[in-house]
Structures are given as structure tokens and as C-alpha cells.
């Protein structure tokens with residue numbers, strides 16, 4: 001501090017005296033030759049120049065000084081210091097300790113004195129810049145070109161270091177594939193810089209640079225390394241199949257993987273490799289006649305990001321088709337029917353079609369037929385069925401191993417099959433109708449027919465109406481005692497209809513009340529109605 005204070009004092013004095021003066025900064029690396037200028041503003045040669053380092057005189061000399069001869073004080077043998085004829089101070093093999101503030105005084109012709117202040121900065125570096133990347137994983141991580149490969153999800157340690165004198169700034173920068181370069185971390189005055197990232201992601205793939213800058217010289221040096229983040233898919237490869245005339249193409253694809261995996265098509269269990277390639281998809285073409293039932297083809301994927309023993313594969317076990325469904329179907333003329341067939345066995349997947357007749361003509365979609373496929377289910381809908389639609393239909397399923405059919409026989413029933421039911425209904429109507437007629441007859445000749453006969457008729461009717469259930473008979477029997485007593489052998493002027501549902505007797509009573517005033521002509525035709533005469 002005192003040195004600086006004195007220096008400032010000296011500087012001020014110089015300015016006040018009106019003498020010329022300059023101030024300059026010289027930087028030199030250790031081992032270099034440093035040249036400190038003194039009087040460099042005019043053309044005259046100073047006669048003598050003396051130099052001080054940190055206010056201490058160290059050397060003097062000049063053009064006319066005896067020092068210009070050998071053995072002079074300006075350049076003693078073994079000394080690194082020398083005053084050149086123009087008054088400059090030359091320092092050979094600069095050392096760190098040479099860094100200081102130097103003052104010079106040159107005596108110019110005319111006895112003027114020129115003062116100058118020179119700061120010598122001894123700087124070095126950045127040197128030995130290094131970038132260490134240490135992925136915590138267990139397989140070779142550095143490619144021959146020096147690129148690091150790191151598995152997604154790993155923890156990665158970066159260390160950036162350099163040597164600079166007197167001090168440095170270290171920066172770890174990242175340049176991704178998309179956005180520009182950015183600083184991840186930095187520090188000043190430290191020999192090294194550390195950075196750690198957990199769970200590295202593909203977005204962290206790019207170039208990492210350790211940048212060292214000398215704080216004094218601002219010289220910058222960097223060391224970069226490329227980092228690739230490898231990853232595999234959790235899913236298995238996908239096995240697919242296409243047919244190309246008599247050849248079958250087995251496709252294997254495995255996406256979402258970096259870099260491209262090694263895919264192999266092998267035959268199981270022989271292990272014979274059918275095809276192998278570093279790619280995210282691989283197809284193998286096999287003559288269909290060489291394939292056989294039960295043969296297994298496997299696509300396996302190899303990738304650096306997969307752990308040992310982790311398997312990613314897909315397989316085909318070849319199976320001939322086996323369409324299945326109901327072999328018989330029945331439809332009524334004028335309606336429509338859907339025949340269903342399932343094909344779940346075939347590997348590779350079969351081509352399934354509906355065919356008709358002994359010639360097995362393929363059925364296409366038209367106004368008569370609708371062919372639909374929903375996953376493994378194949379449906380054939382036939383509309384407006386006629387007798388001509390009766391016959392055999394085939395669900396034909398075919399893959400390169402062979403073909404198989406499901407035979408469905410369709411029986412078409414004419415709508416007259418329902419005449420039986422119609423006749424049944426007719427008879428029922430007839431019976432009820434006759435009951436009404438009888439009732440009317442009874443009513444019209446009520447003074448001639450005795451109650452006993454009426455009851456007899458009813459009992460007979462009860463036998464005919466087979467639809468009357470057992471509990472209804474109970475009601476009938478319960479009704480009988482309520483009949484009014486016979487007064488003069490002939491009785492009854494009113495006919496009542498009791499609708500008696502088989503389930504609820506209370507409802508029967510309500511119905512009874514509702515129908516109290518009805519005439520026999522309003523009798524319903526439903527066979528479950530029971531007619532009771534009082």
C-alpha cells in the first residue's frame with residue numbers, strides 16, 4: 001500500500017512539474033521476454049534512463065552511458081535485466097515475481113527528464129483445461145471419436161478445470177441440438193468447477209464445454225465433449241406380416257429407441273438367423289411354401305440401453321386358420337339373418353371371406369349381402385330372405401400355411417309355418433264367440449232355462465277353455481255358493497263377465513266391479529276371460 005501511495009505521489013509530482021509522462025501496461029507469460037518502454041513519445045534518444053521497481057532502483061543505462069560497453073551495470077552477466085539504448089527495460093525469462101509497477105526516468109538532451117510508469121503483469125493460462133464426464137454406469141461410455149454415451153436416467157458428474165495465473169473464471173456451457181449455448185454453472189478464482197445432473201434426459205444431449213478465461217489477460221480456452229443420451233423403449237418390438245404373391249414378409253419394428261437397435265429375425269428353436277440389421281425396422285421375406293404349422297419366428301432387439309438379460313422381442317408361431325361358429329342357421333322368409341364366424345387362431349392373420357354354394361363364390365357387399373369384420377369376428381347379413389337363400393355358406397379363412405372353412409347351412413322357413421299359431425288363435429276366438437252366442441241364447445230364453453242347466457253349460461265351457469288355470473277354478477267354485485237361491489225353478493236375468501288375472505285376486509274384484517253393468521256383447525275375446533253367470 002505504501003508503495004502505491006508513494007507511486008501516486010511521484011506521479012502527481014511529475015504532472016505538476018509539467019514534464020512529459022506516460023503510463024502503460026505490459027503483460028508477459030512466465031519465461032517470455034518482457035519489454036518495458038520508457039520514453040516513446042519523441043524521436044530523440046535519451047542519454048541515460050534509470051528504472052525503479054516498486055520504488056527501488058534496479059538499473060540504469062542508455063545510449064551514451066558506459067553501460068553500452070561490456071561489463072556495464074545495465075547488463076551484468078547472468079542478469080535478466082537490460083536497459084536498451086532507447087531506454088526500454090528488457091526482462092528475459094519473466095518470472096511471476098517480476099510482476100510489479102516499474103517507474104523510469106529518462107534524461108533527454110537539454111537536461112529534460114521524462115518519467116513513465118509501466119505495469120508489468122505476469123499472466124499465464126488458461127492451461128490444462130480439462131472436462132471430465134463421469135456417468136455412473138457400467139459399460140463403455142466413450143466412443144472412438146471421444147463422444148460420451150450415457151443411458152437415459154443416469155446421474156452424470158461433470159468436472160471442469162484449468163490453470164490460470166493470476167486467476168480465472170470457469171464456465172460449464174451446454175449447446176443442445178435445438179437452442180443455442182447456455183451456461184450451466186460458473187465460478188471465479190477457483191481451480192475447478194463441478195456440476196451434477198440426476199436422471200439425464202435426451203434433451204440433455206449435446207455438446208458440453210469447459211470454458212476457462214484468464215481474469216487478467218482475458219485469454220479464453222475451452223475443452224468440449226459431445227454427450228449422446230441413449231434410450232430404449234419399454235415396449236417390445238412389433239411383429240407384423242404382409243403377403244407379396246407367394247412370399248410372406250415378416251416385419252419387425254422397434255421405435256422410440258436411440259440409437260438404432262440391432263434387430264434379428266431368428267427361427268426358434270434352431271436359432272438360425274434369418275436376417276439381422278442395425279435399424280429400427282427389419283423385414284424378412286420367406287417363400288410361403290417353406291413355412292409350416294407350428295414354426296416359430298422371433299424378432300429380438302439388442303440395444304446398449306438395455307440391461308443384461310432384458311429381453312425385447314416378438315414372435316410368430318405359425319398356425320393354420322380355424323374359423324369357427326354355428327354350423328346351422330334358420331331364417332323365415334322375408335326377414336334377415338346374420339351369420340357369424342370367428343377366426344382367432346390363424347398366425348399370420350388369415351384373409352377371411354364369406355362364400356356361397358358348392359362353387360364357393362365369394363360374397364361381396366351389395367343390397368342383398370352385407371359383409372362386416374370386427375376384429376376376429378366376420379359377419380354376413382342376408383336381407384329379404386327367400387327360399388333361394390337356403391343352402392350352404394362358407395366362412396373361408398386362408399393364410400400362407402393353408403385354408404380352412406366353416407360350413408354354415410341356412411334353412412329358410414316359409415312364413416306359412418306360422419299358420420298353426422294363427423289357427424290356434426282363430427279357434428280361441430271361435431270358442432269365446434260361441435260362449436257369447438250361448439249366453440245370448442240363455443238371456444233371450446231366461447224364463448225357460450233353469451239355472452241348473454246353465455251351470456251345467458258353464459262347467460262344460462270350463463272344460464273347453466283349457467287356458468283357465470287352477471286358481472280361476474277355485475274362484476269359480478267360490479262364486480257358485482253366492483248364487484241366489486232358486487225360487488221358482490227358473491232364475492237369472494243378468495249376465496256378468498269376470499276377468500280374472502291369474503296373479504292378483506284383488507284386481508279381479510275391481511274388474512268385477514267395473515264390468516258390473518256390461519252387456520254380453522262387450523265381452524272381450526281374450527281366452528283367459530272367464531264368463532260367469534248369476
Ligand SMILES: *[C@@H]1O[C@H](CO)[C@@H](O)[C@H](O)[C@H]1NC(C)=O
Nearest residue numbers: 062063064067068069070085
Ligand atoms: C553501444 O551504443 C551504440 C550506439 O548507440 C551501439 O551501436 C552499440 O551497438 C552499443 N554497444 C553495445 C555493446 O550494446
Ligand SMILES: *[C@@H]1O[C@H](CO)[C@@H](O)[C@H](O)[C@H]1NC(C)=O
Nearest residue numbers: 143144145146147226228259
Ligand atoms: C461420434 O460418433 C458417434 C457415433 O458414431 C456419432 O453419432 C457422433 O456424431 C460422432 N461425434 C463426432 C463429434 O464426430
Ligand SMILES: *[C@@H]1O[C@H](CO)[C@@H](O)[C@H](O)[C@H]1NC(C)=O
Nearest residue numbers: 245246247286287288289290
Ligand atoms: C417357393 O418354393 C417352392 C418350393 O420350394 C418353389 O417351387 C417355388 O418356385 C418357390 N417360389 C418362388 C417364387 O421362388
Ligand SMILES: *[C@@H]1O[C@H](CO)[C@@H](O)[C@H](O)[C@H]1NC(C)=O
Nearest residue numbers: 334366367368369383384385
Ligand atoms: C326387400 O323386399 C321388399 C319387397 O320386395 C323391397 O321393397 C325392399 O326394398 C327389399 N329390401 C332390400 C333391402 O332389398
